[in-house]
Amino acid sequence: MTKDFFNRVYEVVQRIPLGKVATYRLVADILDTRDARRVGHALHANPDGSRTPCHRVVFSDGRLAPGYAFGGPNEQHRRLELEGISFSSDDKVDLSLHLWHPD
DNA sequence: CAAGTGACAATAA
DNA sequence: TTTATTGCCACTT
Numbered sequence: 001m002t003k004d005f006f007n008r009v010y011e012v013v014q015r016i017p018l019g020k021v022a023t024y025r026l027v028a029d030i031l032d033t034r035d036a037r038r039v040g041h042a043l044h045a046n047p048d049g050s051r052t053p054c055h056r057v058v059f060s061d062g063r064l065a066p067g068y069a070f071g072g073p074n075e076q077h078r079r080l081e082l083e084g085i086s087f088s089s090d091d092k093v094d095l096s097l098h099l100w101h102p103d
Numbered sequence: 104c105a106a107g108t109g110a111c112a113a114t115a116a
Numbered sequence: 117t118t119t120a121t122t123g124c125c126a127c128t129t
Contacts, residue, residue, distance in 0.1 A: 002126065013104050024111055028124095035124045036111035045127090054110080065110040 005031065009042035016056045019084040020100040021093050023060045030102060040065070042086075055079040062093040 012027050024036035031039075043054040057101045058064055064073040064080075077091055086094045 005126095025113090028111085033124080034112085035126090037109065037123095038111090038125060040110040041126060042110095057110080059110090060112055067110060 005038065006042040007043060008061055009039050010046060010052045013043070013054065014053050015102075016053065016100050019098065021056045021058050021062075021080065021085060021095070021098050022100045023058055023062075023095070025060050026100065026102070027057065035053050056083070058095075062088070062095040064091060064093075089093075 008031055009027060011065065012030050013022070016022050024039045025034075027039045028034055028036045039057070043057060045053065046052050051081065064076045066073065070076070076086065080093060085098050088094055089090065
């Protein structure tokens with residue numbers, strides 16, 4: 001069931017340690033797929049932001065999602081900073097330092 | 104049922 | 117380095 005996949009996405013996202021971020025591709029890879037888009041859909045389909053830290057999931061380049069649902073990239077940016085994540089010049093997460101290294 | 108759209112990303116040129 | 121193409125698949129019209 002597709003909903004199952006969604007649930008798995010949330011599970012993985014919740015596994016991301018504080019101060020780390022994951023890319024859509026990375027999550028997809030953990031779920032045995034290459035479809036980052038589905039991951040994006042899963043996160044967007046989840047209206048409950050307090051339950052799933054969607055802000056810890058970014059583009060492969062470390063950029064933030066363009067149409068973030070809680071107040072734009074600005075909100076996500078602020079949240080990530082709060083988690084102790086550093087940003088580069090173009091509002092870009094420093095993946096070299098903060099990319100989650102899964103078990 | 105078909106076509107279009109989308110919180111994506113790798114590869115090619 | 118930037119833009120174009122292609123793959124992927126759920127969701128909407």
